[in-house]
Amino acid sequence: MYLKLFFISLFTLLSSCSTLNPFEGNKFYYKSGYQRVQLDVENENAKNIHPIKINPLKIEGALKLIVTKWGPKSEPLFQKEKYLPYSVAISEALAEAKPNQDIVFTVEGWYRKKTLSENRVTSGRIFYNKNGLNIVFGSIMRKGNMSDTDPMLAVGLNTDLAKNPYVPGSRYQTVKSEYYLSTIPNSGVFRPKEARGRSDWLVFTGKALQARADLTTDQRKFATGANIQVQGLRNEVQQLRKELQSLRNPGQQVPYGYSQYQYGAIPPYQQSTYPPQQGAYPYYPPPQPPYGYQVPPQQYYPVQRPQTNNFSLKSLENMRERGLISEENYLKKLKELGY
Numbered sequence: 001m002y003l004k005l006f007f008i009s010l011f012t013l014l015s016s017c018s019t020l021n022p023f024e025g026n027k028f029y030y031k032s033g034y035q036r037v038q039l040d041v042e043n044e045n046a047k048n049i050h051p052i053k054i055n056p057l058k059i060e061g062a063l064k065l066i067v068t069k070w071g072p073k074s075e076p077l078f079q080k081e082k083y084l085p086y087s088v089a090i091s092e093a094l095a096e097a098k099p100n101q102d103i104v105f106t107v108e109g110w111y112r113k114k115t116l117s118e119n120r121v122t123s124g125r126i127f128y129n130k131n132g133l134n135i136v137f138g139s140i141m142r143k144g145n146m147s148d149t150d151p152m153l154a155v156g157l158n159t160d161l162a163k164n165p166y167v168p169g170s171r172y173q174t175v176k177s178e179y180y181l182s183t184i185p186n187s188g189v190f191r192p193k194e195a196r197g198r199s200d201w202l203v204f205t206g207k208a209l210q211a212r213a214d215l216t217t218d219q220r221k222f223a224t225g226a227n228i229q230v231q232g233l234r235n236e237v238q239q240l241r242k243e244l245q246s247l248r249n250p251g252q253q254v255p256y257g258y259s260q261y262q263y264g265a266i267p268p269y270q271q272s273t274y275p276p277q278q279g280a281y282p283y284y285p286p287p288q289p290p291y292g293y294q295v296p297p298q299q300y301y302p303v304q305r306p307q308t309n310n311f312s313l314k315s316l317e318n319m320r321e322r323g324l325i326s327e328e329n330y331l332k333k334l335k336e337l338g339y
Contacts, residue, residue, distance in 0.1 A: 026040075029089035029093045033108070035108050036105065038093070038104055039093055039104075040104040040125070040168065041102070042102055044100050046099065047100075047129070049128050050097035052128050054094055056087040058209040058211060060087035063087065064215060065189055065204075065212075066183060067184075067224065074220040076220070077122060082107055082109070097127075104123070104126070108120070121144035123166060124136060124138060131231060132206070133203065138167050138170065139167075141177070169200060169201075174200050174201075175200070182224055184222060185222075188208030188209075189202055190231035190232075196230060205231075225326070227324055313334075
């Protein structure tokens with residue numbers, strides 16, 4: 001009798017302890033400490049294209065494209081030993097997910113800077129829709145907990161995204177990070193239009209979802225200076241690039257109200273249409289001023305006014321918002337425009 005009561009009490013205690021961790025509620029596709037891959041519902045009405053089968057090597061290839069700045073040089077966001085196990089787990093979870101379910105993950109790693117090593121946490125939310133494979137990051141290299149006795153974990157994980165590095169990303173909330181995400185140009189990685197202004201939400205198209213080797217050192221360096229474009233704005237991007245090019249290399253502008261003749265063009269009525277001929281008819285050059293006949297009125301050609309600074313400023317703001325120019329170039333162009 002006493003033994004039975006002991007086991008009932010023990011079971012009740014363990015059950016109550018498990019509720020302290022919100023990650024314990026469903027199946028783990030990957031689990032190591034507080035590192036995990038699971039299914040989660042953020043919005044019951046979400047209409048993801050789930051279930052879907054994506055080869056783990058393609059997911060791995062997409063993860064390899066994400067680069068961030070750590071210390072003096074650019075580094076892959078995910079450590080090399082994490083690529084394959086997380087890619088397999090994400091692939092399995094996508095194959096079993098319902099349309100309203102997302103895949104959430106947390107990955108930890110010890111990163112060394114000079115003589116110190118720090119535990120850093122990256123977490124995110126993954127789902128597939130018409131845009132492609134979406135990853136909404138919650139934490140990007142945020143400082144993690146040192147052990148299970150950390151005060152944050154002693155009473156259960158804090159569900160506040162802004163405070164807890166283990167909570168995944170959200171469609172509706174963003175947390176600013178000191179680490180900027182980038183990738184190599186034309187890799188098939190975009191920012192979705194619905195997440196305009198957010199740097200924590202990336203979309204990987206079919207071009208990005210391909211098996212690939214690790215990025216080289218030169219590719220990582222090149223990626224650091226690149227900006228991730230907003231998806232589906234190709235025409236607008238091309239127009240903004242033309243405007244930026246016109247700001248960098250302004251051509252010679254003809255002052256408004258002056259004719260082109262005053263800038264070296266020869267009026268058509270001063271050009272001889274009769275070349276010198278050999279024979280009975282001597283050649284006489286065109287008459288020089290003063291002419292013996294009435295000079296046609298001088299013609300003026302409409303000249304387009306140069307763009308105003310206000311329009312250029314608006315273009316710069318658009319390019320900055322869409323990630324077409326870096327903050328440094330943006331400030332430089334503002335200075336050139338006199339702001």
